[in-house]
Amino acid sequence: xxxxxxxxxxxxxIIVPTYNERLNIGLIVYLIFKHLRDADFEIxxxxxxxxxxxxxxxxQLQQVYGEDRILLRARPRKLGLGTAYIHGIKHASGNFVVxxxxxxxxxPKYLPSFISKQxxxxxxxxxxxxxxxxxxxxxxxxMRKLTSRGANVLAQTLLWPGVSDLTGSFRLYRxxxxxxxxxxxxxxxxxxxxxxxxxxxxxxxxIKEVPITFxxxxxxxxxxxxxxxxxxxxxxxxxxxxx
Amino acid sequence: MKHIVKILALVVAITVLWIGLLQTSxxxxxxxxxxxxxxxxxxxxxxxxxVGVGLMNFPTCPQEALLLQKDIxxxxxxxxxxxxxxxxx
Numbered sequence: 001x002x003x004x005x006x007x008x009x010x011x012x013x014i015i016v017p018t019y020n021e022r023l024n025i026g027l028i029v030y031l032i033f034k035h036l037r038d039a040d041f042e043i044x045x046x047x048x049x050x051x052x053x054x055x056x057x058x059x060q061l062q063q064v065y066g067e068d069r070i071l072l073r074a075r076p077r078k079l080g081l082g083t084a085y086i087h088g089i090k091h092a093s094g095n096f097v098v099x100x101x102x103x104x105x106x107x108p109k110y111l112p113s114f115i116s117k118q119x120x121x122x123x124x125x126x127x128x129x130x131x132x133x134x135x136x137x138x139x140x141x142x143m144r145k146l147t148s149r150g151a152n153v154l155a156q157t158l159l160w161p162g163v164s165d166l167t168g169s170f171r172l173y174r175x176x177x178x179x180x181x182x183x184x185x186x187x188x189x190x191x192x193x194x195x196x197x198x199x200x201x202x203x204x205x206x207i208k209e210v211p212i213t214f215x216x217x218x219x220x221x222x223x224x225x226x227x228x229x230x231x232x233x234x235x236x237x238x239x240x241x242x243x
Numbered sequence: 244m245k246h247i248v249k250i251l252a253l254v255v256a257i258t259v260l261w262i263g264l265l266q267t268s269x270x271x272x273x274x275x276x277x278x279x280x281x282x283x284x285x286x287x288x289x290x291x292x293x294v295g296v297g298l299m300n301f302p303t304c305p306q307e308a309l310l311l312q313k314d315i316x317x318x319x320x321x322x323x324x325x326x327x328x329x330x331x332x
Contacts, residue, residue, distance in 0.1 A: 026329045030318035060327040104311065131297075136304035149297035153290055159246060202246075213304040215311050240247045 012041040012115065013092035013175070014100065017084035019047070021102040022054045028100075029061050029070060031108040039115060044071045044088045045102075048078045082192055086182055089175065098172045103217050106170040113210045114172040124205040126172040127197060128212035129165035139216030151232055155194065158240060162201050163209060166194040170212055177205055190228065191235030202243045257282070 014032060018025055025045065032043060047054050058072045073091045075084070085099060098114065100106040106128070114126045130137050131152070140148070155166050167190045181203065187195045201207060264275045322329055 023330050026322050026327055027315055027318040030321055031314060057327065057329065061322075064322075064325045064327060104315075107307070107311065107314075131302065133302070136302035136307070138304050138308045145298055145301050146294070149294045149301070153293040153297065156293075157290070158250070213307040215304070215308050240250070241245060243246055 010040065010096055010115075010119075011094035012036075012039055012096045012098055012111075012172075013088075013094035014041055014043045014098040014111075015046060015085060015088035015092065016043060016100060016102045017046045017048070017081060017088070018050060018054050018102045019078060020050045020052045020054060022050070022052050022057045024102050024104050025054055026057050026061060027104060028102055028108060029065065032111065033065060033069075035109045036111050039112075040094075042069055042071060042092075042094065044073055044091055046084045046088045047072065047074045048084065049074065049076050080188060082182065082185060082188065085178075089179060089182070092175060095175050096172060097175050097178050099178075100170050105214050105216055107213065107215070110170070110210065110212045117208050117210050118172055121208050122206065123208040124174045124177045125197070125200055125207045127163055127165065127207060127209055128168050128170035129163070129209045130168060130212060130214045131164045132209065132211050134211035135165075135213055137214045137216070147229065151229075155236060158236060159198055159243075161198050163197055163207055165209070166197055168212070168214070169193045171197075181205075187235050187238070188231075190232060191238075194235060195239060198239050198243050 016025070016028065029043060032041075045058050047058065055072060055074055058070065062070045062072065071091055073087060075087060089097060096115075096118070098111065100108075110128060114128070117123065117126045129135055137145075137148075152164075152166070155161065159166075177200065181196055181199050184199060185192060185195045197207070261275070261278060264270065264278070265272065268275075319329060
């Protein structure tokens with residue numbers, strides 16, 4: 001079996017940026033190990049100096065699962081998402097990199113489908129999408145859904161990106177591809193995710209999608225306000241003229 | 244080619260087509276003058292329709308929230324057993 005052989009060879013570095021996620025990080029690490037039994041992987045936790053003791057929990061998890069499987073690569077303070085990924089990649093030993101949020105909105109049970117999709121198609125990027133059959137969102141009110149649909153229609157009409165979910169951040173990248181695109185992405189927050197996938201699409205990388213479900217933050221709060229919408233529109237304009 | 248150039252090219256092409264129609268008078272001029280308005284209105288309708296359809300078919304997954312709660316309980320139990328101190332909430 002060629003696929004089986006490749007599965008042995010590939011290594012997946014799962015980068016999880018955290019800030020004050022001491023509970024969620026424990027849960028997510030457990031769930032990753034539960035659902036990824038037959039793949040070679042490492043979890044790289046990039047913690048931005050959480051004051052709540054996230055790093056202490058990570059050290060305890062290292063005792064349980066091994067320091068070679070869980071890597072704590074902390075930074076002194078909050079330095080932004082984009083640079084957290086760059087920081088994580090530097091320490092990644094796998095040939096594939098998975099990026100996911102630590103807040104449990106991204107469930108590790110979908111990791112095998114990302115991996116098998118990549119093996120089947122040879123894709124450079126596999127991105128999780130909430131907006132197809134089998135995917136979905138839980139915990140959004142009507143306003144949030146309306147904003148999300150509006151933003152999506154606008155982006156699809158203006159950018160023709162070729163993927164259905166631009167702002168989702170649960171993705172698997174070939175490491176070299178991620179290194180290539182991340183260096184030219186300058187946006188922040190939601191727009192950063194959109195910029196990554198649009199630039200990848202423009203560069204002609206092979207992108208595939210898998211359905212994922214998204215359960216909005218269980219512990220902690222999630223925010224989407226007027227300023228986010230303005231940032232989104234600015235980001236859209238920026239991508240229109242630069243890609 | 245920057246994406247904005249593609250979109251502008253499309254706009255220019257449509258404008259040229261429209262001016263062509265005005266010049267040749269294939270259809271009565273009074274209709275031709277109204278075409279840009281129809282175009283903008285139909286673009287707006289398309290947008291609203293897409294948002295509406297998207298909203299109506301918005302995929303939700305309430306069962307996933309329940310499954311996640313089960314996973315959380317399971318994870319907490321396992322980690323507690325292994326001696327990892329997680330906060331209660």
